[in-house]
Amino acid sequence: MSLSLFFTEEHEMLRQSIREFVEKELAPHAEEWEEEGMFPDWVFKRMGELGYLGLHYPEEYGGGGGDYFTNIVLAEEITRCGSGSLGMAIAVQVGMATPPILKFGNEEQKQKYLVPAIKGEKIACLGITEPGAGSDVASVSTYAEKIDGGWRVNGNKIFITNGYRANFMTLLARTEKTKGYKGMSLFLVDTDTPGFVVNRKLDKVGCRASDTAEIFFEDMVIPDEALLGEEGRGFYNIMWELQGERLIGSALAIAGAKLTLEGAIAYTKERVQFGKPICKNQAIAHRLADLATKIEAAQALIYLTTWKVDQGEYPVKEISMAKLLSAQVAFEVADEALQFMGGYGYMMEYPVQRSWRDARLGRIGGGTDEIMREVIATTMGLYA
Structure with missing residues (x-):
């Protein structure tokens, strides 16, 4: 299949730019980062400076305003570093934890989380999977209890990419215990919030240069404005993500x-x-x-x-x-x-x-x- 069917000259210029960056700044360090078990945070910052973390996001938030093929180009080229770890971590930043902010977030949330994520100033993670809720997302048990002025969260998440070093998490939690998949909501949580506990960095078989963590929530209190999108729509919104x-x-x-x-x-x-x-x-x-x-x-x-x-x-x-x-x-x-x-x-x-x-x-x-x-x-x- 000819690339010209789907890729424009602008796409190919972007491809060449990313390839040069990967070959010069990432590939030479891939083996070292694999052995160390984590690539450095400056990779996010550098990619943000180059505009690679917001290729398909609107220009008003610092993005490139491109189509989704720009993300495909990014995925294809970052893989050339020789380590699946970097592609996975960057994909979480670009295509997993942040799209719900653009789709369902209000302007304040976009400015607080999306804009710095695009710049590489904040690292994002996505909190869905739990020890008892993998493929069965509807069985998520992390519970956000409504309290005066906010929510009290208790539970835990597992296999969270970027979780060891993230600045914020897009979190799926249960807000109604008796409503099944209709009783779930999304939240944006700063990882320095009291009660947000990075329990351990997990030791994986592969993708070793990407940090993966187990997270505990111990009476973590978050404000009302942490709610992302409508209450009770979390399951539907995460299925979209x-x-x-x-x-x-x-x-x-x-x-x-x-x-x-x-x-x-x-x-x-x-x-x-x-x-x-x-x-x-x-x-x-x-x-x-x-x-x-x-x-x-x-x-x-x-x-x-x-x-x-x-x-x-x-x-x-x-x-x-x-x-x-x-x-x-x-x-x-x-x-x-x-x-x-x-x-x-x-x-x-x-x-x-x-x-x-x-x-x-x-x-x-x-x-x-x-x-x-x-x-x-x-x-x-x-x-x-």
């Missing part, structure tokens, strides 16, 4: 898969066994052909779905398909690439092992494969 999260996650996954495949092809051309490069073994050549085909198919679906978003559509089925396919393809590519490299692929000194570990998260985070199939089946009318 998840669509953008899944689309940008799909782009990250396939961009990573393309890089991994490029590395695998280069290796199979250089690796000689039985007197010839292993890429000349038909079994390997055909497997590489299959992987390339799957990547192109997934990427085409992502681009078509993004185009629909920019046309004002709400393509839940296509987004879910893109998320499901891209996550599966990305892990398949990484797994096969590691297999092509044999024992070398299993060594920590070769980057394919990190691609393999990072890609595995795609089939869990942002909506598991199983949930994506359930959404697709529902939109097909199979349960009607």
Whole structure:
């Protein structure tokens, strides 16, 4: 599929700009940050200065006023740093924690949280998942009790990307205990609020340079103005947010898969066994052909779905398909690439092992494969 179908000259200029930044300022440090378990905060600030954290946001809030394809370009290019960690953390800042502020927030909230997030002056995280509420978002139990002048919050969240260092959280909490998914609301919470406790930084298999935290809320009191959007609409509003999260996650996954495949092809051309490069073994050549085909198919679906978003559509089925396919393809590519490299692929000194570990998260985070199939089946009318 030709890029000209979806990408303009401005998109390609943006792509080149981000690529130069990634190659000069991020890629040289990726290995170091992976070993340290966290990349530095200056990355957010620097990307804010360059305008990369608000590409699709309105200019009145410091954004670039671009379409959603600008986010796709960002996802594809930041992946070139060689670590899935940075893409995941930046995606939370750009496409997960802040879109609800623009969509549902009032002007005061936009100025207090969205504007500095776009500048990279405030780091955002999204508080949805709990120990007892993963795919079943409606079972969230963190409770915000209405009190005079505000809310008292108790509960906890787990697997919170950027949670260890975030300045604020977009929080989903229950405000009515007996109303199920209709009794949930969104809040904007400063992480220095008394009672907001970062319990621990989690030790992950992959995406190790991105901080992931467990958060406790211990009689945390937040003001009335912390409510984001209408009370009782939190579940619906977070379901809207998840669509953008899944689309940008799909782009990250396939961009990573393309890089991994490029590395695998280069290796199979250089690796000689039985007197010839292993890429000349038909079994390997055909497997590489299959992987390339799957990547192109997934990427085409992502681009078509993004185009629909920019046309004002709400393509839940296509987004879910893109998320499901891209996550599966990305892990398949990484797994096969590691297999092509044999024992070398299993060594920590070769980057394919990190691609393999990072890609595995795609089939869990942002909506598991199983949930994506359930959404697709529902939109097909199979349960009607």
